[in-house]
Amino acid sequence: MTTLTLEVVAVDDQVPGIRTLRLAGAGREVLPSFTPGSHIVIQCAEGANAYSLTGETTSPHEYVVSVLECPQGRGGSRWIHRALAVGDTVMAHPPRSAFAPVLRATRHLLIAAGIGITPMVSHLRSARRWDRDVRLLYVHREGRGAYVDEIGSLTDNASLFTDRASFLSELSSALAGQPFGTHAYMCGPSQFIDDVVTTATALGWPGSRIHIEHFGGELAPGDPFEVELSCSGDVFTVESGVSLLESLTARGHAVPSLCHQGVCGECRVPVRSGQVLHRDLYLSDDERADSMMACVSRGSGRVELEL
Template sequence: MTTLKLTVAAIDDTIAGIRTLTLTHVDEAPLPSFTPGSHLVVECGARNGPANAYSLTGDGIAPAAYVISVLRAGTSGEAPSGSRWIHDELAVGDTVLARPPRSAFAPILRARRHLLVAAGIGITPMVSHLRSARLWGRDARLLYIHRPGRGAYVDTVRSLTDHASIHTLREEFVAELSTALADQPLGTHLYVCGPASFIDFVAATATELGWPASRIHFEHFGAGALDPGEPFTVRVPSTADEFTVEAGVSLLEALESRGFAIPNLCRRGVCGECRVPVSGGAITHRDLYLSDDEKRAGNSMMACVSRAASQSLELKL
C-alpha cells in the first residue's frame, strides 16, 4: 500500500483545543490531488501505531501542502492516543506517515444545490466543499454551529461564500436549520458532519421534512463506544480454521491473533480497509463505511467493529 512521508511545515494552535497542521512532502515532491470531502489517514506515533482519518481543508488541485485540523480528544469520537500525540508531541520539522487521500463524502455533481451543515470540528470537510464550489461555480450554502471561541475556519468560510450562517446558540441554529431544510429547491443534496448525535438530529429533521435518504450524506468522526457484543463462531473453509470471537474482542483482533493478515488502518469502522467477504451467516453492521445497499447484501463486513447477528459466520478468506 502506498505511504506518503510528510513533513510538518507549520502548526497553528490559535483556537483552543484545535491544532492545525500544514504537511508537505518530505522530498518536496508533488502531492496527490484529492476530491472535496477527502480525508488523510495519518499514522500517529510509531509505525503501526493508531491511524486516524482527518479531513483535508485545502485546495485539492495540485496541492503544494495538505492541511488538517485535529480536535484534542475528549469531545469527539476520535481515538484519544492519536489526538494526544498530535497535540502534545508533534512539532514543526517532524515527519509523519500517511495514506494518500480518499473520500466517501464527495459532492454530488448533479445536485442543483449543496446544503452543508456542520458542528464543531465537523466544519473541516465543508471547507474543501466550499473551495470546490467557488472554483466551479456550484451553488453551496453552509450552516455551522460551534462553541463560543471554538469556531474553526470561520474567516476562511466567510472568504469563500456569501451564503454562510454561523451560530453559537443552539436555539437559533435549530430554528434556521428547520427553515432551511423545509425550503430548498428540488435537487438539493444535504451534507452533514459533526458528532454522531448531531448527525442523527439533522438527519431525523430532514427525514421528517420529506428528504429522501439518497439526498442525505454524512461524514462521521468514527464509530463511538460500542457494546462488547455476544460471542460468535467463525469458520474459514479455505484454511479449515474455526474459532470463537469472544465478547469485547473484535473480529479483526481475533483474525490477527490467528495469523490472518487483514489490511486495516483506522480500526473504527471508517476507512474501509478491513473489509472481509462473508459467505454465510447474518451480520450486525456497526461501521460507518458500507452503504445501506452493501449492508443489506450481507456479503461483506468491516472486521474492526461489526459482529455476527447469528451464532456463527463463514468468511471467504
C-alpha cells in the first residue's frame, strides 16, 4: 500500500483537548488532492487511525487534521497530543473518502457535534468554491468548538450551539423544512448520530438522503451472523460484539490487520455471496460489491467468503 512521509510543520493547541497538525511533504511538494469529506490514515506505535482533512482540497501543500485527545482510547490520540512536535515525521496513507457530498443534491445540510465538525469543514470549502447551497448545524461544549472562526469565514448559513436543548429544537425545524432534494450529512458520537437519524426518519427522510461519518472505534456490537468459507465449507457464527477478524483468527486463518477500525484496508477479505453491512471508511462503493473489512463490517444472515 502506498504511503506518504509527512512532516509536522505546525501545531495548534488553542482549543482545549484538540490538537491541530499541519503536515507537509518532506520536499514541500504538492500533495495529492482529495474529495471533500476525505480522511488520511496516520500510522502510530499503537496501529493506525483515520483523521478528517480540513484544509484546501485541490493541490494542497499541507494536510490539516484536528485530533481530539481520548484518554481511554486506543492510544493514537494520546501519541499525537503528547509525543508529536514540529519537525517530527509521520507515515500516512493517501486520502480516501466515504463521506463525499452528493453532487446532484439541491442542498447540503451538515449536522455535527464536537470533533465531528472536522469532515464538514472541507464540505464547506467545496460548497463555497462551487457556490452550492449549504447549511450547517454544529453543537459543541462551551469553549471547545473547533474551527468556529473558520466556519464564519466559509459560510453565512451556520448555526452554532453550546446547549443541547437549543440544538434539538433547531434540528427538528431544520430537518422538517428542507427543500426537496436536500441531502443530510452527520458526524459525531454514536448516540448523537442515532438521535439525529431517529429524528430525520420520523420526519420522513429516506435513508438514501442520510449520510453518516462514524468515529473510528465507536461501532455498535451488531447482530450475530453466519460465515461460510468456500475453500473448506466450514460454517461458523460470528457472535454479537465479536468481529469477523477475531473469529477468523481464532480459527487459524492469518488475516493481515493493522488498525482494527476499518480505515487502513489491511484486513480486506473477498465476499462470494451474502449481504454485508459495511461499516468501514476504506472501501469504495464498487469495492464493496465483492469485499468487506473483517475488523468492523458484519453480515446479515449468512455471508460466504472466498477464503
